[in-house]
Amino acid sequence: MRVRLSGQSVHNELVRRVEEYSGQDLMACYQCGKCAAGCPVAFAMDMLPSQVIRFVQLGLVDRLLDSKTIWLCAACQTCYTRCPKGVDLSRIMEALREIVMFEKGSYINYDAISPRDVMEWPQQAFIGGFRKYAV
Numbered sequence: 001m002r003v004r005l006s007g008q009s010v011h012n013e014l015v016r017r018v019e020e021y022s023g024q025d026l027m028a029c030y031q032c033g034k035c036a037a038g039c040p041v042a043f044a045m046d047m048l049p050s051q052v053i054r055f056v057q058l059g060l061v062d063r064l065l066d067s068k069t070i071w072l073c074a075a076c077q078t079c080y081t082r083c084p085k086g087v088d089l090s091r092i093m094e095a096l097r098e099i100v101m102f103e104k105g106s107y108i109n110y111d112a113i114s115p116r117d118v119m120e121w122p123q124q125a126f127i128g129g130f131r132k133y134a135v
Ligand code: SF4
Pocket: 028, 029, 030, 031, 032, 033, 034, 035, 036, 049, 050, 053, 079, 082, 083, 084, 085, 086, 087, 089
């Protein structure tokens, strides 16, 4: 893949939004790969966690927005505990999901949830689902 880099392209609007929403120092990552090596969901991802942050560093956020990885991340924070630079990738994944949902809307149809569902579904399902699939 050929990438043309410039100061403007690596600090574009989407990169600034990822930085703002995640609160992470994106340039701290030096690509050691410890996050990807420890991620329990990496086997199912189409991009490894270390690749996700590399793409962000290169200003290629638009190429991440169709990735399965940002939705598969379980926010378990294994990567955060392993990262020698203290990068919390789960926050970066969340920021990327937010960018998608600000464009396309939440993935939860609140009107389709009946009072009976509210009574019967585990509270964790609501909290986890709303946190991940709604803005
Ligand atoms: S563990 Fe941290 S420094 Fe290493 S590749 Fe992952 S995010 Fe980057």
